[in-house]
Amino acid sequence: MLRTLVRKMAENAPKRLKTSDEVVIGTHNGHFHADEALAVHMLRTHVPAYQSARLVRTRDPAVLAECHTVVDVGGEYDPARHRYDHHQRGFTTTFPGRPTKLSSAGLVYLHFGREIVARKLGAEDRESEAVGLVWAKLYESFVEALDAHDNGIGVYDPAGLSAAGLEKRFSDGGFTLGAVVGRLNPNWNDPVPEDPAEAQAAEDARFEQASRRIGEEFDRDLDYYTRAWLPAREVVAEAYNERKQYDEQGRIVVLKRQSAPWKDHLYSLEDQAGPEAAKVLYVLYPEKPVPDAKWRIQCVPVAKDSFESRKPLPAEWRGFRDEELDAISGVPGSVFVHASGFIGGNKTFDGVLAMAKKALEA
Structure with missing residues (x-):
C-alpha cells in the first residue's frame, strides 16, 4: 500500500504543481552534491518565503517549469524567475571580488545571503557595512569552497604544484565540505528498491539528510561570524589604534x-x-x-x-x-x-x- 501511495504521489506531481499555490523548490534527482544541498538549506531555513517550501527532485523539464524556484538544474540563470543553475555553456558569474565561478550554492547565497546575514544580525539595512562584512566573509570561508568543488577547481594550481615538485605529505582522508555531503550518497552496491517511486523516495530521504548536514555546518559558521567574529572587529581596531x-x-x-x-x-x-x-x-x-x-x-x-x-x-x-x-x-x-x-x-x-x-x- 505504501508503494502504491508513493507511486501515485510521483505520478500526480505535475498536476499538484499546476494547481497548488505552495512554494516548490526544484532540483535534480540522482547523485547529489553539496552545492544544491546547501542551496536548498539556505532557502528553506533562512528565507521566510521558503520556510514551508516543498522540494521536488527531478530532471523532467515539465515538472521543473512549474516550480517556483529551481537550483542546480534546468540550464538557466535568471534570478528574476528564480532559476539558479550554473552548468550552461558561457556561465561565468562570480561573487564580488572573488575569482571562483559560482555553483548553485554561490548563486543562492549571492542573491539571498545579505538577507540571511541581516536577519541573523537583526539589522534592518541589508546594505549596511556590518552585513556586507559578514556576507563577504562567510562566502570566502564557507560557500566558495563548495563552488570550487562543484566546478572542479582545486585549491592550488596543478601546474604550479608540479613545477615546484610538491607532493602531499599525508592523506587527509579527502574530508572536505563537499565530502560531508558526498559520503551520504548510496554506495554503488547498496540495494535499490525495485519500485521506481520507492527508490526515488529513498534517494530523496538521503538528500534531505545531506541538506541538513551541510546546513548544520553553514549555520555554525553563520552563528560564529555574526556573534563572535564581527564584534571582535571593534576590539581589534581599538587595540591596533593604541599599538604605539x-x-x-x-x-x-x-x-x-x-x-x-x-x-x-x-x-x-x-x-x-x-x-x-x-x-x-x-x-x-x-x-x-x-x-x-x-x-x-x-x-x-x-x-x-x-x-x-x-x-x-x-x-x-x-x-x-x-x-x-x-x-x-x-x-x-x-x-x-x-x-x-x-x-x-x-x-x-x-x-x-x-x-x-x-x-x-x-
Missing part, C-alpha cells in the same frame, strides 16, 4: 580584556594603514578575562592559515618552561615558549610585554 603605546613602531598589539578572533581584522586594518606602516609582529592577550590571569604572546603569521610567523620568538627560548625559561630569557614569570616559537606565556602583563620587547630585538 607599547612600541614606537607599532609592532605590538595588546588585547586588554581577553583574546578575540584577531587575524582577519588585523590584516584588514594593516591593509587600510598602507604599506608605510610597520607590520604587527606580536599580539598579547590574557588567557582569561580575570584580573590575575596569565598572559600569552602570539606571533602574527605571514598569512592567516600559515604556520610561518613573521618573527618567531627567539630560538634559544623555544621548548623551555618556568624557571629554566626565566634564566634563558632574562624575563621573570615566564611560563613557556612553544617548540616552534609561535606562542609563549608569562604570569603577568608586564612579563609578557617584556618578552615581546626582547623578541623584537632578537
Whole structure:
C-alpha cells in the first residue's frame, strides 16, 4: 500500500504543481552534491518565503517549469524567475571580488545571503557595512569552497604544484565540505528498491539528510561570524589604534580584556594603514578575562592559515618552561615558549610585554 501511495504521489506531481499555490523548490534527482544541498538549506531555513517550501527532485523539464524556484538544474540563470543553475555553456558569474565561478550554492547565497546575514544580525539595512562584512566573509570561508568543488577547481594550481615538485605529505582522508555531503550518497552496491517511486523516495530521504548536514555546518559558521567574529572587529581596531603605546613602531598589539578572533581584522586594518606602516609582529592577550590571569604572546603569521610567523620568538627560548625559561630569557614569570616559537606565556602583563620587547630585538 505504501508503494502504491508513493507511486501515485510521483505520478500526480505535475498536476499538484499546476494547481497548488505552495512554494516548490526544484532540483535534480540522482547523485547529489553539496552545492544544491546547501542551496536548498539556505532557502528553506533562512528565507521566510521558503520556510514551508516543498522540494521536488527531478530532471523532467515539465515538472521543473512549474516550480517556483529551481537550483542546480534546468540550464538557466535568471534570478528574476528564480532559476539558479550554473552548468550552461558561457556561465561565468562570480561573487564580488572573488575569482571562483559560482555553483548553485554561490548563486543562492549571492542573491539571498545579505538577507540571511541581516536577519541573523537583526539589522534592518541589508546594505549596511556590518552585513556586507559578514556576507563577504562567510562566502570566502564557507560557500566558495563548495563552488570550487562543484566546478572542479582545486585549491592550488596543478601546474604550479608540479613545477615546484610538491607532493602531499599525508592523506587527509579527502574530508572536505563537499565530502560531508558526498559520503551520504548510496554506495554503488547498496540495494535499490525495485519500485521506481520507492527508490526515488529513498534517494530523496538521503538528500534531505545531506541538506541538513551541510546546513548544520553553514549555520555554525553563520552563528560564529555574526556573534563572535564581527564584534571582535571593534576590539581589534581599538587595540591596533593604541599599538604605539607599547612600541614606537607599532609592532605590538595588546588585547586588554581577553583574546578575540584577531587575524582577519588585523590584516584588514594593516591593509587600510598602507604599506608605510610597520607590520604587527606580536599580539598579547590574557588567557582569561580575570584580573590575575596569565598572559600569552602570539606571533602574527605571514598569512592567516600559515604556520610561518613573521618573527618567531627567539630560538634559544623555544621548548623551555618556568624557571629554566626565566634564566634563558632574562624575563621573570615566564611560563613557556612553544617548540616552534609561535606562542609563549608569562604570569603577568608586564612579563609578557617584556618578552615581546626582547623578541623584537632578537
